[in-house]
Every structure is written in structure tokens, then in C-alpha cells.
Amino acid sequence: MRKYTALFFLIMFMIGTDTFLISPLLPTLQTEFGVSTGIAGWMLGAYTLGSAIFALIAGPLSDGWNRRTVLLCGLLGFSVSTILCGFADSFWTMCLFRFLAGVSAAFTAPQVWASIPAVMPASSVSKTMGIAFGGLAASQALGVPIGSWLAVAHWSVPFWTIGTASLLLIAVAFYSLPDMKPSTRERTSILGRYVPLIKSGKARSGFLAYLLLHLGSGTAFAFVGKWMADRFELPIGQIGTVMMFLGFGTLLGSIISSYAARKLGLTNTVAAGMSMLLVLYTVIPHFTSLPIVTIVYLIIFATLGIIFPLVMGALTSLNASIRGTISSLANSTMNGANTLGAWIAGLLYVQLGGYTSIGIFSAVCLALSLGMFLYGGLLGSKTVQTREESASAS
Template identity: 30%
Template sequence: MQEVLMIIGLFLIVFITGADSFIISPLLPAIENDFSISIGSAALSITVYALCYALGSPIFGPLGDRFNRKSLLKIGILVFLVGSFLCALANNIYSFYVFRAIAGLGAALTLPNIWAIIGSYFNGKRLNTVMGIVMSGLSLSIAVGVPLGTTLSQISDWHMAFWGSGLITLIAFTVLLVVVPSMPVVNTKSSAYFTSFKHLAHAPKAIHALLINFVWMFGFYSIYTFLGTFITQTFHLNTGQTGYVFIAYGLSNFVASFFGGWVTTRLGAKKSVILNGILSVAFVLGLSIFQQTLIFTILFLILLALVQGFGVTALTTYIVNIVPKNRSTVMSFNSSFLYLGLTFGSMIGGFVYPRYGFIGVGICAAVALALAVVLTQQISKKRTDEL
């Protein structure tokens, strides 16, 4: 029963931090209009959040290898909570950037320790299963959190989405205090902080695997960031209706992530990453080419969601075991590389989309995902352990 409650608690935390990240995409047109700025400037709020996460995660992550991880989770989610409520109060784009930065730093302290707790508490097939279940919280945040946020935005304005996010974060924090067990100090030595970096640097294939994550996420977020804007402009939907389109993606990705551990166990992480990476390239191109028909857009979104769910779960499960003694450090860098991918994906997309449209960002995404597949194939040639 304790394990079940623990999984539920971690799932809720991942759900709400995921919702806060993903909800921005369909809100960009509303933020653009409210602050009278360009879509590129509005998208910069995603870049700021991601950059603060990417820079903060490697700094905060090793703390989880030295201090109680539950305590760090509490601090992280409180910072995230403050950032969410401040975003709801933002009255100009510059204050919004600052408040998104605060939320990003809170998430940077929270999520790496969640993955590290899972890696420490579970092992073998159980680890694959639990990793898939908890990661599915990100997918459910798209299916439920994004439409909920856009509905609140449609009822009032986009600020309501962040009031809702803050309220759910407060509930998740309460659950966290009850269901997540206290995690003992891993290493109390003062030198442990820097030793964690050293272990990671000398780990076989570590940087290579993290680079795969970066390239993969660059491809995914370069197209996801502007998905809401594309749907709104192409099919003339309002903010609430655009959010409902994300339900198809979110539910499909939730199913794939939930059962991703099962697929990883049977296919192996390497085969799962390669197969789903190749399929991602095909579905991203399909989404870009058949962009004028709503039914095809939804169809390719569903297919893309499925292969992304399976592939990312397999990649994360592999990375969490690269350096078992320093999982917080490893997962902090994993999160950092993920959000660096988001940072550069949204940044490059902000340049490409206004000039070349959705097909332009689609081609960028397909190239990046294809590169991730090539890197995954190359990693097996440096054999010291098995992907």
C-alpha cells in the first residue's frame, strides 16, 4: 500500500509541473493579444522557463545525492507554487518572464529528484513499470491539464489558467507531505557535491545518452511549441477549442507512457528508442504535409503521441541507471538536456515559424529526431554496457 501511495504522490507532482509547462502552447495567441507583442516574444516565455530549468537543474540536482530528497522536493514545489501564482498576477510581458523563471527554477529542483527516488526505490522490471506510470503524468497533464487551463482561459482570460495551476499545485504539495517517504541522506561528505559531477563525466556513454535526449527534445518541442498557434490560425478555433484538440494527443501519450515500461522490457531500450524515433520522423512529416485538414492533424497527433510516449520512457529508463550511486545528478543533467532541447527548439521555432510556417518547424523537428535515431544506433558501438 505504501508503494501505491508513493507512486500516486509522485504522479501528481509530475502531472502538475507538466501541465504548467505544456499549457503555454495553446495560450500563446491570447498572451500575444493581451500584451500586444509578437508571437515570437510570447514564445520567449517558454524559452525563459526552459532555460532557467536547464541551468538550475545541474546545480540543484547533486544536492539530492547529499541531502534528504523529500526535503528538496518540498522546497522545489513551494518555489514552483510561488512562480505559478505570480504568473497569474503578471500584467506585462517582462514580469511574466521573471515569474516563469521562478517557476522554472522550482521545477528544476523538483523533477530530477522524482526520477532519482524512483531509480533508488525500485529496480528491474518494477523500475520500468513505475517509470512509465509516473512519466504518464506528463501525458495526462496534456490531456486533462491543458484543456482545463484553456477552458478557464476562455471563461475569463489566460491568467485563470495559472490560478488553476497554482491551486492544483497546492493540493499536490499536501499529498506530497503525506505519501512520499523520507529519503535518507545519500552522502554527507562535503566533497560529494563535486564528486557527483566527476562520476557522471567518467561514466561510459553518459554524455552520449544525454545528447540523444537533447536532440530528441529539440525536435519534439520545436514543433509542439507552435502547435497551438498553428491550430488556432489554420482552423480558426478559439483558445478553449484549441485546448480540446490537445486531448487527443494527451490521452494517446498517456496510454503509451503508462505502458511504456512494459514495451521497454520486451523490446529493450535501444530498439524501442530507435523504432519510435523513426516513426516519430514519419508522423511529424505527415503532420506538416497534411496540415490543412483537421482530421489528419488529429490523426497524426495521436500517432506521434503514441511513439513519443514509448520512446521517451525507454530513453529515461536507460539514463536513470547510468550512474546508480548518483541518480539525482544524472537525472538533473537529463532534465537539463531535456529543457535545453526545449529552449533551443522553441527559440529556433520562433525564428522559423513566422518565416516558413508550420511545415518549416516540421522539417526542423524531423531532422532532429532522425539525428537522435542515428546517435542511438552509434551508442551501441561504444560497448561497455547495453542500451
């Protein structure tokens, strides 16, 4: 069973590294392709846009397919499109290849979460889920900085490295994972799987709050590399070093997340964390010391590392029978928010006072998100039942 745990960790590590890689590379790629700051963020947004759109259909569709096949095909597409990013010769070809990588990730990442209960003993599911999430956190702590350091040789090297490593993971997955075919042949429409969530007020408010949470954090993260390059005149290698500390913050937060929830309670932990975040996002653009900025961002990312698993757990508990669909919708929501955030960050940075306006916008999003979480009751809610579950219960 350890081979599955390691495989899922590494897949999420590669996807996470590829997702966040553009941020520290943004100043270099902007110069390479000769594009303005206002649209440069779309090199990040193209990836999240592809993932956001196709995640809406990838999860429900894959519930009726062999998850092993879907995972292998998604990982192959992810590998090839990421390698092609290293050959991009213009802004638009980079956006195209990033979009394709996002589409492939939309079919790959949800299969990891859905495959864990299928191949792991019930007693190990929660632990394996945590380790897989740790792969995302580790990608920020190690993958993104390593990518930045590789980019010192040439900006294309990180893409080729991630793509080639992902090809190796395909071989491991092919020989180690068993078939995971659906238990029944019953066909359910894509929209039909979303009906219980659409009808639930808790689900609607919960996903809106989740959208605002990622919109705030994603907008701030999209241009942090650009801001550090402009404010502190950091070369790309040093930006990668700072990003390493941010990733370690996420990793630390994910490790202590369940402990914090046990001590403070789910609602209090999320409320306290988000309240602190909206203050920190507001004040961080005004700091002039790089060490202080690094420490504050370490705290921000550690707090996000605590909050995200708790909120994701609350969302997936809405309905146990459609967890794959919920996970895909959450993934789409996250990437949609990051796509919008990258676009908004570019506008704010250029038109409204640089990173200060981004910090204020992020703080407002966090405040609205917290209000929706508390108003909707997601953090202490009963599950949303499907019609079949309601009928059987009655």
C-alpha cells in the same frame, strides 16, 4: 504505500500541466501582451530555461540534503511562482514568473524520482516510476486541455488553479512523506558527480542524442497551438480539445512502452519509432484537414510516449550510483532543448515559411538523434563505472 504513489503521480501531473500550459495559451497571451510572434515563444522558453539551468545543480546538491525538505521547498516555490503568473501584467513579468516556476520545478521533479526508491518496497519501485511518468502523460491528456478550457473565462485562471492545487499537495506531502536524509556525510563536489559521465563516450553520445530528440519534438510542439489557430482558425477552447488527444497519445505510448520493447527489442523499438517520427514531422504541415492532423499528432505523441521512457531508462542505467545526477542532467537537457526549440520555432515560423520549416527542422533533428543513439551504443550498453566502483571491481 498507495498514498505515496498517488502523491508522486499528482506532483508530476501538476508540473507537467504547468510545463505545457503555455503552448495552447500562446495566441491569447501574445495578443494580451502585444508581442510579436518571433519572441512570444519565450513565454514558454523562460520556464524551460530556468529548469534547465538549475537542474544541473539541483540534483547533485540535493543528494546531500533531506529529500523531503527539498521537495517541500521546491513545491512551495513552484506554487507561488505559478500563482504569480496569473497576475503578470506584461510580457517581461510573465517571463520572470515562468522562469522562477522553472527553477522551482528543477528542485521538485528530480526529488520525485529519487524519493521513490527510498519510500517504496523494491518490488514496487518500477511500477511506481511508471505511474509517476504517467502523471506527466496525463497532464497532456487532461491537465493542458482543462487549463485551456479554464482560460476561456480568463487566461489567468489556469495559473491560479494549478498554483492553488499545488499548495494543497504541499500539505499532503508534509504529513505523509518521511525524512529522507543522505546515508553518509561524505561531501562530493557538483562537478565530481558528473566526471564519470563526462569521461564516457557512451554517455556523451547518449545525452547529445537525447538533446536532439527533445529539440526536434520540442520545436514542433512549441508552436503547434499557434499553427492550429492560424491554419484552422481554432479558438483556444478547441485547441485545448485537440491537445487532449495528443496527451492521450502520450499516455497510450507510455502504457505500451515496455511491451513494445519486449516484443521488438530496445534498439529496434527506438529506431523504428524515430524513423516514423521524422517522416510524420515532415509531412504534417502539408495536411489541410484538422481531423487528419489530429490523428497524425496522436500517432506522433503515442510514439514519443513509447520512446521517452525507454531512452530515459537507458540513460539512468549508465551508472546506478549517480542516478539522481543523471536524472537532473536529463531534465536539464530536455528543458534546454525545449528552450532552444521555442526560440528556433519562433524564427522559423516567421522567417522561413511557417510550420513547414518547423517540420523539416524537427525531422532533421530526429534523424541526427537516431544516428547518435545507434553510433554511441547507448541502447545496448554496459554501465559507466565510477572510479570507486572500478577500484572495487579490480
